[in-house]
Amino acid sequence: MPPWRQALRNFLSIQMSSSLPFSFPGRRRWRCLLTAAAAGWLASNPVSHAFADADERPDPVVAASTTPPAQPDPEPEPYDADGHAPIGVIGDHLHAAGEFMLSYRFMPMAMSGLRDGPSDLTDAEALAMDNPFFGNPGQPPKMRILPRDMTMQMHMFGTMYGLTDRITLMAMGMMVGRDMTLETHNLPGASIGTFDTATWGLSGASASALIGLADGNIRTHLLAGVGLPAGSLTETGEALLPNGTRREVRLPYAMQPGSGSFEARPGIVVQSKRERTTLGGQLAARLPLGDNSEGYRTGNAYLLNMWWMVQPTPAVAFSMRFLLERMGAIEGRDPMIAGPVPTADPANYGGGRITGYLGVNVAGQSGVLREHRLALEFGRPFIQDLNGPQMPRDWELIIGWQRSWSLTN
Ligand SMILES: [Cu+2]
DSSP: OOHHHHHHHHHHHHHHHHHOSSOOOGGGHHHHHHHHHHHHHHHSOOOOSOOSGGGTSOOHHHHHHHSOTTSOOOOOOOOOGGGSOOTTOSSOOOOOTTEEEEEEEEEEEEEESOEEETEEOOHHHHHTSBOTTBTBTTOOSBOOEEEEEEEEEEEEEEEEEESSSSEEEEEEEEEEEEEEEEEEEOTTSOEEEEEEEEEEEEEEEEEEEEEEEEOSSEEEEEEEEEEEOOSOSOOEEEEEOTTSOEEEEEOOGGGOSOOOSOEEEEEEEEEEEETTEEEEEEEEEEEEOSOOTTSEEOOOEEEEEEEEEEEEETTEEEEEEEEEEEEOOOEEOOTTOOOSSGGGSGGGOOEEEEEEEEEEEEEOOSGGGTTEEEEEEEEEEEEEEEEEEEOOEEEEEEEEEEEEEESOO
16 A cells, blocks of 8 residues: 555544544545535534634624623633634635635645656657647647646635625635746657746636535535636747747647636535544535637536644644545637647646645734734645646645634624
8 A cells, every 4th residue: 555545544544533433444434524524514503693703703792791891801712723724725614794804825836747647757658649639730740849847826815704694705816827848859759949838817716605504513514606717718828849940829728827617616614623623624616617718618626625623722723634636637629729749638637636735824813913814735746647648746835814804893
C-alpha cells in the first residue's frame, strides 16, 4: 500500500473512531462517512433559532435578558478561529441575520511536467503521441509543443450577508493570472526553443444561497449556487511553431480566463464541533448547464472536502484537510484552438486528484483586530490521475482575509 494511502486510512480511522459510537470495516469508510453525516443530520435536534455564527456573536436578546444592565461590560466573547472552515473551503459557514462579511483570497499555484493517467510521461513518450489535428494544413503528425510549467495566481473576492439566521447569501468574483512556458520541437523531435504565454483577467463569478438545515452538535447547511459566465474565452498569444516561425494563435483552453457557461453549484456542508476540535465535510459539484459562446463546456466537477481542526485557544486553529476532486474532460471544442500541443485537445482535461492541506486560522479577539480573520493553507496533491497528457499540480497556497460586521447592532 503506498504511503499516502496508509496516511489517508489512518487519518480516516482516527476521525471515525473518535466521532462515532461504532466501528465498521475499513473498505466501507467512504460510504460510512457520508451515511454517518446524513444520519447525524437526521438525528440532530430540530432547527433552533440560534443559527449561524451564534458562537461568535452573543445573541443580543439573550444577552439583554440575562445580563443585569448595571454590571460593567465583561470581557468580549471569544471569537473562535474554528468558527470558519480552513480557508480553501468556500461556503462553509452561515451568518446571523443582518451580518455582513467581506473576504479576499490570494491563491498561487504551480504545475509542471506531463502526466497521463496516474504516471509521469517522458519527453520521448509525449513526442510520440499523435497530434489529433494532423491532416489540417500545417499540422505535424505527432505532438511537438510540450508544456513545461505553469503558474496561476487567483484573486477571489467574496461577500456574504445573513438574510435570516437560516439563509445566507453569497457572491464571489475571481480574477486569474496564468503564465505558461512551453518547449517546441522540430519535426525530427529536437528542441528548438521555449516560449511563454500569459493571460490575466476576470475568471468567474457566482451567486449562492446557503440554507441552514440543522444547528446544534451537528450543523448542516445546503449550498444552492449558480456560476455565471464571466471572463474572456478568446485570448491569444505568440507561439513558436515546429517550423521555427512564430505566430499569434488563440491560446488553448487551459490559458483562457473564463469558462463561459452557466453552472449549477449544489452542495451540502456538515460540521461537528466537540470542545476544541471540529470535524467537517463538504460535498459539492459544479455542473455546466450548456455550451459557451465558443462551442464547448468544461466537464462536470465533483468535490469532497473533509477537514479536522483543533483550536488550542480561540484566536488560533490549526487544520488538516483532504480534497477529493473528480472532473470530466472538456465537451465540445473551440474550432479556433488547434496545434501539436496536448493542451489544444479537449480530451486532455479533467481527471481525479486527492490533495492534502495543512492550515491555520487566526481570529482577532479585541480592539481594531476583532472580527478580522487571517488564514493560510498549503496544499500538495497525494495522487493525480489525469486525462492526459496534462500538467500535474505541484503545490498551492491559499492566503485569506475575512471581516464581518453586524449591520443590526
Ligand atoms: Cu462569511
